[in-house]
Amino acid sequence: MRSPHTFDPELAAALVMMPEVDISDLASARAAQARQLASATGASDTAGVEVGELRVPGPPGAPHVRLRVYRPRRRTRAAADPLPVVYGIHGGGFVLGSPDVDHDWNLLLCRELEVLVASVDYRLAPEHPFPAALEDCYAGLCALADGAGALGIRADRIALWGDSAGAGLAAGLTLLCRDRGGPEACFQHLCSPALDDRLETPSARLFTDTPVWNRRNARLSWEAYLGKDVRATAAVPAYAAPARATARALTGLPPAYISVMEFDPLRDEGMAYAHALTGARVPTRIRMLPGTFHGAWAVEHAAVIRDATREAVDVLGTALGRR
Template structure:
């Protein structure tokens, strides 16, 4: 059932072709996403980019972590080390892999001439918090530990994430600061999942929005944290960064947050931007009018093309590429 909200006309026209996401049956949801990703990968064009997988040492007692690495062919290894975009895919903590962001990672690599690394973290509920976060940390740690061999600049690493991936990026930024590194110079958070309590006005209002709604958000947090833990005092800011105090946010790197107008996650992104600003963290926020969670997939829509251009510009500026 489609929501009556006033969507951007180009996005509204595309809705009929967009599959609903329902993680009630997680096996079915993963199978459906797998079919979609397989078709998308078959149509991808990786011209100008070398793509390979890099196996990073995993967290203590856990498996190694795979990083999908994208390197621009226009930059020979002898031309000097590259800045890095460290990407964390979305999927409500329960879906996804680096494959879902493959075209986006190719675009960033080509446009910015940076190394892009996309982390394949473990998924909930099989691997609840803090497995995904520790995998993301291990992958980032390996990038800096092997910076010379990989030809990257450990002082110019920007984090990028979408949805649950943006929540993990925000948590990873906190974790890196508190563990004394690796250094993160910028975080770019798209439609971030930050607050397990689901008490914001948008979380209460948007129960029927396309792609993602309140029920999906609740199920995803229950899978990640445990139904008996979600929305209790036991949840830390490393699990749900909206829980961070103003003091805990001080000293974080510059941040850009984009949110969708008709998205249950909208207000937690807005609130986080305000909290960062109050902690004197340079922060910009952009709300995309007429959009819904997952609207990034409608690449031809004017509002999404504009948001894509802005995201590339923002990341490029942060990494000295603009």
């Protein structure tokens, strides 16, 4: 049957090779993803990048937080100069994923921009519901900023980057840092962000059959993260679902770049958040990628994705003083 969605031709051709995501059977979804990622990361080109790991104190009463750290081996800039940082938060609907999800992307950023990339391995729902993931992200970011001297990084040049649920966590993290007086990120880069648990936008209602992510998966992910009886109620704070933040609550946040996919249930909440940030006088750019669906970043050879990748790298590079 012909799809009702006009996907980019290169992306449409790649769909037959992309696994279906169904988080209603979470154990199977996690096992399938682990197999896929093990194969992918094993083939990654790590030339020019030193990949290591840090374990830092977690939130009070919680385990340590693991950070996968990417550091450029060869630098064109002065070797003694502290490095800017990209603090990466992976996606996975709050229930899937690890730093392996963004391994190739993190390698690319480290090489291209000569920055330190730290990818946080936060706890997953439903075993660890909100605020566990957000608190892990906050603990990891605090550890980086506090140890800036020893790590050879600039605490005043940390950009947050996230995709999907990771982008939602990045947005919530900016709110949390501001309100707690924690580390001050210089930029937030949000890709296909999951920001609104209510799922009431036109795209959230329309895209029930889109590839990789659809309304059903979105609902299940929010229910796992917040609790089935909590999602879409007044009990959900903006730290969990930043779309709920008032205009006043958005003031004073770092500049933002938000990209959304055309055929994605999360499209409209990302666009609405960009407009809300702009209304709160936060410098914000938004880009919608035509013909795309959630997770289309994985189709690296497609021209629309190559173009978006170049722009994303340039945006982060400019924010970090690398362009």
